[in-house]
Amino acid sequence: MTADPIDRNGLSPRFWERKPLTKMNQQEWEALCDGCGKCCLNKLEDEDTGAVALTCVACRLLDDETCRCTQYDIRHQFVPECIVMKPDNIDDHAYWLPQTCAYRLLWEGKPLYDWHPLISGTPDSVHAAGISVQGRTVSEFETPIEEWEDYIIEEPN
């Protein structure tokens, strides 16, 4: 079993079913991330309709194997535009988050899936369920932005 890079120890059982997003503490909030990596894929947004298309072109800091940010703590030095999601800005960002993202699911009043590490007890279940971007991405460095339209994909779910 792969060690979980997110600290999910000592949390109240199924806290996400009893606490609203806005009341969660820092550890609870961070523990909601399933590590799928989908929010680290570049998206194309239609200026007129607001429709968001997902591409498989990954942020330069995403590790395609682990689906983790390789420089999470200091990522803004390299990617200043990386969004920090918080309880007080989730309303602004839920619309572009992946359908299976725990933050979006809970924001929409839906339950988490059984493959979520908080339920399965292991981060491996996200990859096993085919939800993550593991082995599916191309590099932002090697893919000119003019070609991103050719890399639009359906969300893995």
Ligand code: SF4
């Ligand atoms: S899409 Fe959501 S659950 Fe997946 S890595 Fe991003 S924040 Fe975490």
Ligand code: SF4
């Ligand atoms: S900087 Fe890190 S967390 Fe932000 S989009 Fe890139 S890989 Fe994801």
